[in-house]
Amino acid sequence: MLQDVMQFFVDHPAVTASLAMFALLALIGGWYVVSHHLHSVLVTLLCSAGFVSGIFVLYRGYEQGLLDLQIIGAFLIVIFPLVYHRAIRVAKVAFGGDEPPIARGHARRARV
Secondary structure (H helix, E strand, O other), X not given: OHHHHHHHHHHOHHHHHHHHHHHXXXXXXXXXHHHHHHXXXXXXHHHHHHHHHHHHHHHHXXXXXXXXHXXXXXXXXXXXXXXXXXXXXXXXXXXXXXXXXXXXXXXXHXXX
């Protein structure tokens, strides 16, 4: 099967070039996001994971009739969005004022 795929790419150079260009642009975009927004990405992933785990714990507690799991799940569902909003506010303050520098540039160009 691998030989069939390789033969397809050899027979279709336009598809190969398009795939290579897509991969290159994906690498450049991934580098940009990681280098400029790593803090926001990590906060978003961790808080989303905590929120979803709260949903699972609440469901498991409801399914088995365990009040302690229901309380813990509800607590996680409430606390992680609060942590997320607080972390984003701290990031805005740490990276310059109420809005990030890129947003200020966009606002200036849009005359807002």
